[in-house]
Amino acid sequence: MSTTQPLFSLLPLKPIPSNPHKRSPNPIIALKSDPHLSGRKLRAAVIGGGPAGASAAEALAAGGVETFLIERSPTGSKPCGGAIPLCMLDEFSLPPNIVDRKVTRMKIISPSNLTVDFGKTLKPHEYIAMLRREVLDSFLRARAGSNGANLINGLFTGLEVPSTAYDPYVVHYTESAGEDSVAGIRRKVPVDVVIGADGANSRVAKSIGAGNYSFAIAFQERIKLPDEKMEYYRDLAEMYVGNDISPDFYGWVFPKCDHVAVGTGTVTGKPDIKKFQAGIRDRVKEKISGGKVIKVEAHPIPEHPRPRRVQGRVALVGDAAGYVTKCSGEGIYFAAKSGRMCGEAIVRASENGKKMISEGDLKTNYLKEWDDMFLSTFRFLDLLQRVFYGNNVAREALVEMCGDEYVQRMTFESYLYKKMAVGNPMQDVKMVWNALGSLMRGKIVGREMARLRL
Numbered sequence: 001m002s003t004t005q006p007l008f009s010l011l012p013l014k015p016i017p018s019n020p021h022k023r024s025p026n027p028i029i030a031l032k033s034d035p036h037l038s039g040r041k042l043r044a045a046v047i048g049g050g051p052a053g054a055s056a057a058e059a060l061a062a063g064g065v066e067t068f069l070i071e072r073s074p075t076g077s078k079p080c081g082g083a084i085p086l087c088m089l090d091e092f093s094l095p096p097n098i099v100d101r102k103v104t105r106m107k108i109i110s111p112s113n114l115t116v117d118f119g120k121t122l123k124p125h126e127y128i129a130m131l132r133r134e135v136l137d138s139f140l141r142a143r144a145g146s147n148g149a150n151l152i153n154g155l156f157t158g159l160e161v162p163s164t165a166y167d168p169y170v171v172h173y174t175e176s177a178g179e180d181s182v183a184g185i186r187r188k189v190p191v192d193v194v195i196g197a198d199g200a201n202s203r204v205a206k207s208i209g210a211g212n213y214s215f216a217i218a219f220q221e222r223i224k225l226p227d228e229k230m231e232y233y234r235d236l237a238e239m240y241v242g243n244d245i246s247p248d249f250y251g252w253v254f255p256k257c258d259h260v261a262v263g264t265g266t267v268t269g270k271p272d273i274k275k276f277q278a279g280i281r282d283r284v285k286e287k288i289s290g291g292k293v294i295k296v297e298a299h300p301i302p303e304h305p306r307p308r309r310v311q312g313r314v315a316l317v318g319d320a321a322g323y324v325t326k327c328s329g330e331g332i333y334f335a336a337k338s339g340r341m342c343g344e345a346i347v348r349a350s351e352n353g354k355k356m357i358s359e360g361d362l363k364t365n366y367l368k369e370w371d372d373m374f375l376s377t378f379r380f381l382d383l384l385q386r387v388f389y390g391n392n393v394a395r396e397a398l399v400e401m402c403g404d405e406y407v408q409r410m411t412f413e414s415y416l417y418k419k420m421a422v423g424n425p426m427q428d429v430k431m432v433w434n435a436l437g438s439l440m441r442g443k444i445v446g447r448e449m450a451r452l453r454l
Helices: 051-062 086-091 133-146 203-207 227-232 270-283 332-349 359-388 392-402 405-417 425-441 444-453
Strands: 002-004 043-047 066-071 101-103 105-109 115-117 128-130 150-160 169-175 185-191 193-196 215-224 236-240 251-255 260-266 292-302 314-316 421-423
Touching (some): 043 051, 051 133, 051 193, 066 169, 086 128, 086 405, 101 251, 115 392, 133 332, 193 332, 203 314, 314 359
Parallel strands (some): 043 066, 066 150
Antiparallel strands (some): 002 421, 101 128, 215 292, 251 260
């Protein structure tokens, strides 16, 4: 038996108020500096209420840690394809009603419009769940609250770093005073540990000098289609590649509850993102004609993990840590997974909130476990992006290989279940040989070998 990595990975709610019964009415919540935590529980602040932050807060609160989840925009949404792997539904106990569409048909379209049906090897029970981020995020935050987390609608504004290993961090934020109020209420809360889940432009990361990283720009339009056009996308997702759509990524048309999400992303051509969006719209113009744009979204997407993800008793998760895969741009599962792993690591190290934790605890119980589990996958997909997204010849080779049913099955095994796919040695050799043949025709192998020698 052999193990094979995937050649291609697929890719108005009310604000949640603070709980007055779990939060002091005073701007400062008292906290004594005590390494033994006598008479109280470990306290944690989670900044950001997306899948990473909400999953971290749920794990912390359920594990006995007093938890404050601070989210600045509970009704907001992120420009995101919204595709999640099948295993996430069970692993995170997600209810069926938050899934908009069960995609069983996928098409990948090359620069020359070569179209490959990428869903023909799906098993009868398999599908890719499509959902809206605002629905998922709201559900996960509410569940964190039901497990005991204090949900705060507020904007994180700064972090005071302690001078000793036991003194508290002081989290500053501006709490919303209500929908009709312009000014917020400035507050601060001392805590023992901080989790930064506040996205690619993380203020928590800046507070601890976590270092910079390159990021892509994702741009997406939500388009409501006429009924007959929407029926075409009922269970179909499309992915397009080509220089007209992105110099280093792909474009997508993903179905939602009553509309489609049409978008693209890029690293190298960020100022030209609207030009690339026009490119994807032009490719699908007949399929979306008569549609009405109901929302336009743009957001930075990290391209690699930050140089530093743990500093003192502060840990970064999700986009703040840089956990978005290249090649596929997948981030939802890795965000929720990293948040939960970090929260559970803190619970274990603190013995269910009974003792103080250290930087070493976070590095050993969270960071090392995360890297051992996923770092090789991130590196592999980084390599695939460099090889296959460099020019249109390489993209044609990518789409050509995606027509192979063995490639598709290995991809789905890895993507849907987030585990290393167990392949057939003879088929692996054939797959590699076909891949090399496609790349050599495009002179891609020689180019990458030359880069490795530099």
